[in-house]
Amino acid sequence: MAQQAYVTETDGGGSGPERRESRFRRLTHRLIAAWRGDPRIWRRGLVVAALAALLALVMVAHAHIPNRFGNLGSLTETFLPWLGLGVPVLLLLAVVRRSASALIAVLLPAIVWLNLFGGLLTDKAAGGGDLMVATHNVNADNADPAGTARSVAASGADVVALEELRASAVPTYEKALASTYRYHSVQGTVGVWSKYPLGDIAPVDIKLGWTRAMRATVTTPAGPVAVYVAHLPSVRVKLEAGFTARQRDTSADALGEAIAGEPLERVVLLGDLNGTMNDRALNAVTSQMRSTQGAAGSGFGFSWPASFPMARIDQIMVKGVEPVKSWTLPETGSDHLPVAARVRLATGS
Known part of the structure; x- marks a missing residue:
């Protein structure tokens, strides 16, 4: 009975934002618990992890993609910033697959993209000039x-x-x-x-x-x-x-x-x-x-x-x-x- 009273108080008490935060916290805890209890968490999503590693490799080694085959290197470099769109897609797939391996692998292209283009996201404009x-x-x-x-x-x-x-x-x-x-x-x-x-x-x-x-x-x-x-x-x-x-x-x-x-x-x-x-x-x-x-x-x-x-x-x-x-x-x-x-x-x- 004491446990039921505690649950009722948590769900009904506090402001709207507090209740939403409490529910989000409980949902997060459930997901983490489910992942921890799943022995396949590291074995699933290996294809997604491989795609993430490949995306990171393409971005970090774009200068080594040969141009002798249809100027593939220049084509890749022309639209290089757009390869970053692959990161959220792979992240979503990793979450859907509930794969710890894929989640960690997705960090690789994210870090590479930020290293290449993160500086462009800040406003570097200054005053003056003649x-x-x-x-x-x-x-x-x-x-x-x-x-x-x-x-x-x-x-x-x-x-x-x-x-x-x-x-x-x-x-x-x-x-x-x-x-x-x-x-x-x-x-x-x-x-x-x-x-x-x-x-x-x-x-x-x-x-x-x-x-x-x-x-x-x-x-x-x-x-x-x-x-x-x-x-x-x-x-x-x-x-x-x-x-x-x-x-x-x-x-x-x-x-x-x-x-x-x-x-x-x-x-x-x-x-x-x-x-x-x-x-x-x-x-x-x-x-x-x-x-x-x-x-x-x-x-x-x-x-x-x-x-x-x-x-x-x-x-x-x-x-x-x-x-x-x-x-x-x-x-x-x-x-x-x-x-x-x-x-x-x-x-x-």
């Missing part, structure tokens, strides 16, 4: 180039790079941006608009046979900055060929070589690189420059596709310049999101 830059692949088939141009200009950027410019639409962009940007240059399908004077303007050969990259010196109040604008070739995923990126990789090597030979100390690269910072194929560029999103952003800053961003292939990268803030801009008429960053050129800015 130059704001933005880049946008405007999409050659953009139905509203004027509106897109006005949207990017409204960001307040001092320097704007545009990629995938259709020749017939260039006058529209020039007209829409003329009141905000006094200086500009279009080379092939890429262009740069600036509030500060431009000089030493020249196309950059990225081994395509036509111009999709350029360089200019922007003379800012804090001194000259070399600005590169690039649109590397697109990549495709095909069943018969895998991740086709050979032309993109060749262009990335050529762009990296051009930047390595840049005489100015301060360099900013703006453009659609059709690849992420994790993709080893862009190493000629990424090995010598910093991503503003990684250094001063919040989150992954995915930029493509605009309707449901899954990868950051639009990049702002710097050398000899300190990033202070990086973010994506609102959607325009393009299938890419514009990306922007503030950087520090002068000491104390």
Whole structure:
């Protein structure tokens, strides 16, 4: 009888949250007791445990996945952050299977993912900076180039790079941006608009046979900055060929070589690189420059596709310049999101 009175008091007494907490505690104790009393707790779920170990291995050793088979390594690295979605799925399976082995194994990919990308989850943006830059692949088939141009200009950027410019639409962009940007240059399908004077303007050969990259010196109040604008070739995923990126990789090597030979100390690269910072194929560029999103952003800053961003292939990268803030801009008429960053050129800015 005393035991019955105790149960009645526990269930009926206290506030709602206290009763819910008590029930949750009892349920937890029952589950733990059931698991402890089950001799198969370590033998069950070995397939789930093996999948967790494999997921961890893929993430930790992604750089060793060969590219000679359909550029599988680059494909994995392009969507590497999304492999983290496998962790909660495996965790749920481990709980359903009531497997201690699987639960412990799931810790492996969770730890690896946090080691790779945990730093991106914190907001690293700071105040200050003396130059704001933005880049946008405007999409050659953009139905509203004027509106897109006005949207990017409204960001307040001092320097704007545009990629995938259709020749017939260039006058529209020039007209829409003329009141905000006094200086500009279009080379092939890429262009740069600036509030500060431009000089030493020249196309950059990225081994395509036509111009999709350029360089200019922007003379800012804090001194000259070399600005590169690039649109590397697109990549495709095909069943018969895998991740086709050979032309993109060749262009990335050529762009990296051009930047390595840049005489100015301060360099900013703006453009659609059709690849992420994790993709080893862009190493000629990424090995010598910093991503503003990684250094001063919040989150992954995915930029493509605009309707449901899954990868950051639009990049702002710097050398000899300190990033202070990086973010994506609102959607325009393009299938890419514009990306922007503030950087520090002068000491104390």
